[in-house]
Amino acid sequence: MSSSGGATGFKDTGVEASRLSNLSDVLSFRNAGVFYALVTILLIFTVWVQLIGKNFYLGAANVENILEQAASPVGMMAVGMTVLLISGNFDLSVASNGAFSAMFIAVSVEHDLFGFIGNVEVEVIVILIIAILLACVGGLINGLVHWFVGLNSFIVTLGTLSAFRGMALLISGRQSITFRNTEHGEFMERFIGGDIGEFNLFLLVGGVLIVVAALTFLTGRQMAAGVCAASGLALIVLSFLVDYSTEISHKLVVLVTLVVATWAVMTYTSYGRRVYAVGGNLEAAKAAGINVGLYRVMCFVFLGFCCGLAAVTMISKLQSVEPNLWLTQELFVIASAIIGGVSLLGGAGSVLKTMAGAILLTVLTNGFSFLAFPSEVQLIAVGLLVILSASAYVVAGRRAIAKGKI
Amino acid sequence: MNTSSTVDKVNDTEGSAEPILQIRDVSKNFGAVQALKSVSFDVTPGSITGLIGDNGAGKSTMVKIISGVHKPSSGSLMLEGKPTNFSNPGEARASNIETVFQTLELVEEFDVAENFYMGRDITFLGPLKVNRTSLMRSRAAEAVGQLGINIPGGVTRKVRTMSGGQRQAVAIARAAFWNSKVLLLDEPTAALGVRETEQVLQLVEKLRDNGAAILLISHNMRDVQRLCDQVVVLRQGRRTGFLEGEFTGEDCVSYITGARSDIAEEEL
Numbered sequence: 001m002s003s004s005g006g007a008t009g010f011k012d013t014g015v016e017a018s019r020l021s022n023l024s025d026v027l028s029f030r031n032a033g034v035f036y037a038l039v040t041i042l043l044i045f046t047v048w049v050q051l052i053g054k055n056f057y058l059g060a061a062n063v064e065n066i067l068e069q070a071a072s073p074v075g076m077m078a079v080g081m082t083v084l085l086i087s088g089n090f091d092l093s094v095a096s097n098g099a100f101s102a103m104f105i106a107v108s109v110e111h112d113l114f115g116f117i118g119n120v121e122v123e124v125i126v127i128l129i130i131a132i133l134l135a136c137v138g139g140l141i142n143g144l145v146h147w148f149v150g151l152n153s154f155i156v157t158l159g160t161l162s163a164f165r166g167m168a169l170l171i172s173g174r175q176s177i178t179f180r181n182t183e184h185g186e187f188m189e190r191f192i193g194g195d196i197g198e199f200n201l202f203l204l205v206g207g208v209l210i211v212v213a214a215l216t217f218l219t220g221r222q223m224a225a226g227v228c229a230a231s232g233l234a235l236i237v238l239s240f241l242v243d244y245s246t247e248i249s250h251k252l253v254v255l256v257t258l259v260v261a262t263w264a265v266m267t268y269t270s271y272g273r274r275v276y277a278v279g280g281n282l283e284a285a286k287a288a289g290i291n292v293g294l295y296r297v298m299c300f301v302f303l304g305f306c307c308g309l310a311a312v313t314m315i316s317k318l319q320s321v322e323p324n325l326w327l328t329q330e331l332f333v334i335a336s337a338i339i340g341g342v343s344l345l346g347g348a349g350s351v352l353k354t355m356a357g358a359i360l361l362t363v364l365t366n367g368f369s370f371l372a373f374p375s376e377v378q379l380i381a382v383g384l385l386v387i388l389s390a391s392a393y394v395v396a397g398r399r400a401i402a403k404g405k406i
Numbered sequence: 407m408n409t410s411s412t413v414d415k416v417n418d419t420e421g422s423a424e425p426i427l428q429i430r431d432v433s434k435n436f437g438a439v440q441a442l443k444s445v446s447f448d449v450t451p452g453s454i455t456g457l458i459g460d461n462g463a464g465k466s467t468m469v470k471i472i473s474g475v476h477k478p479s480s481g482s483l484m485l486e487g488k489p490t491n492f493s494n495p496g497e498a499r500a501s502n503i504e505t506v507f508q509t510l511e512l513v514e515e516f517d518v519a520e521n522f523y524m525g526r527d528i529t530f531l532g533p534l535k536v537n538r539t540s541l542m543r544s545r546a547a548e549a550v551g552q553l554g555i556n557i558p559g560g561v562t563r564k565v566r567t568m569s570g571g572q573r574q575a576v577a578i579a580r581a582a583f584w585n586s587k588v589l590l591l592d593e594p595t596a597a598l599g600v601r602e603t604e605q606v607l608q609l610v611e612k613l614r615d616n617g618a619a620i621l622l623i624s625h626n627m628r629d630v631q632r633l634c635d636q637v638v639v640l641r642q643g644r645r646t647g648f649l650e651g652e653f654t655g656e657d658c659v660s661y662i663t664g665a666r667s668d669i670a671e672e673e674l
Contacts, residue, residue: 268536269536269537270529270535273537274524276513276516281512284511284512285513285524286495288511289499289526
């Protein structure tokens with residue numbers, strides 16, 4: 001690596017000036033709109049539910065419920081979808097891919113395909129790993145066809161949406177499979193389907209924020225690290241004052257790990273920045289010597305990996321699969337990313353905001369269920385939310401341009 | 407350095423500096439179409455060479471050959487006296503030939519520093535490749551400051567929010583930042599306003615004064631007249647003119663249109 005600039009300390013005032021203005025940018029609607037929307041909707045439901053005299057909406061039990069619902073499959077798949085959208089591509093086949101992976105697990109257990117190993121625990125682990133690898137291969141197929149044939153990813157995955165679902169039906173013989181109360185099922189439940197125990201949510205979120213702050217500090221963004229660490233510490237202190245405890249499942253731990261790791265890689269590593277570059281301007285990325293084909297294909301594979309994780313965590317808990325598992329869920333996965341402000345054109349977006357989008361969608365259905373609204377009303381509300389949020393981003397973007405702010 | 411007693415002297419630049427890049431009898435065919443026919447010229451450190459001509463004269467083809475996008479059908483490129491043969495743009499860049507295309511090739515969602523280091527981040531923690539963001543920012547800020555480029559908001563300003571002139575300046579500064587010995591600028595002032603054009607021209611002059619060898623492709627005869635120490639005119643794929651010292655925009659135009667030519671019309 002060579003550069004004409006020598007290693008010196010800060011001397012450009014522009015860097016300092018823009019750091020100060022960063023705070024107002026960070027808090028702007030354009031940047032943080034999805035968090036404001038989430039808080040607003042939570043407040044509305046809390047007041048509403050209180051008014052009709054039901055339990056406290058934000059009670060620990062219901063918050064756990066919301067997080068569990070948001071985590072899988074939509075939350076996990078949305079992590080990979082965000083990365084793929086940032087790289088400038090699109091995937092409609094996620095739910096089918098995950099369903100095939102889940103069906104593979106069920107069929108393997110039901111027909112004891114790995115019985116030759118002779119040890120239930122090893123068998124289960126092997127099956128789960130192969131299931132995740134199969135989902136990765138699904139993503140790889142999408143990526144290779146897109147990159148080497150040069151076919152638009154929308155069309156490729158429209159095809160595999162159908163094909164993967166067909167394969168799931170094929171291997172299951174169009175039957176639902178349940179393996180509850182089998183040896184394999186019991187180990188699976190203990191291994192990944194259960195809870196890790198009761199935790200204070202404030203303590204947990206505070207801990208995650210401290211980790212994020214440490215990562216941020218390492219890369220030299222002291223101000224962002226400070227804000228993160230301060231809010232993390234505040235939550236940890238709060239956790240000793242307020243008992244806000246709930247059961248935390250393995251699934252949630254997997255999701256939080258996936259989200260934080262993906263966010264850190266996308267934000268702070270060369271790999272992540274290259275994904276943004278590839279999606280932001282393909283020709284520029286090529287000219288900068290980035291292996292754009294590799295990056296584009298790997299983003300498909302990573303999304304496949306997320307689908308595999310969703311399948312593994314879901315089936316370990318439910319221990320049964322129907323062939324129509326997750327039918328149309330891909331739409332909610334994509335909706336989460338859009339509500340979170342990910343650009344369908346590529347080059348912009350954040351996993352954290354997508355997660356807020358996924359939680360927002362879940363809160364909407366959960367809240368309407370709390371209020372005993374019929375499901376058709378929920379669907380209409382979800383549809384309107386997608387259009388509204390996307391419109392809000394467009395309008396906010398235009399305003400910012402008109403003001404000369406961006 | 408082993409320069410060329412055998413090669414005929416093409417640009418007689420008063421022997422002030424050794425040419426760093428020598429183009430020798432380069433031809434390029436695309437099927438039956440002859441885009442370039444036996445074109446030769448030199449690019450010298452600390453001076454600006456203009457490459458002008460009408461649309462379809464072969465300028466873009468020449469840029470693409472020097473930047474490694476195309477291979478010449480015949481003829482050779484000599485970099486610092488040694489024959490070179492680029493099979494892709496990466497190799498040209500590795501040999502310190504940087505090209506600023508008209509498309510600029512900036513990522514709009516990235517800030518200035520990120521665009522500078524795109525694909526070449528400084529990282530730590532080995533294979534984890536964690537970016538040293540503040541180090542890259544301060545280096546980019548230093549380079550931008552040295553070139554006298556004034557971008558309000560500094561190197562953390564996103565390109566999306568910048569004017570055309572600022573973008574052009576960022577793209578040129580990035581090319582210069584990577585220690586380029588030869589800088590190809592493809593129409594740097596096209597589509598810029600008067601003030602922005604002036605800023606970009608001053609930047610190019612500054613880079614020349616810093617010792618870069620610059621090849622400027624331009625349609626703007628005022629820019630060419632002001633900046634270029636020598637001018638190569640292409641017409642129908644041939645080098646039909648060469649101007650240096652005192653020349654006017656009209657001289658350039660008469661060569662471009664074919665009113666004047668160093669090659670007889672019937673030979674074209």
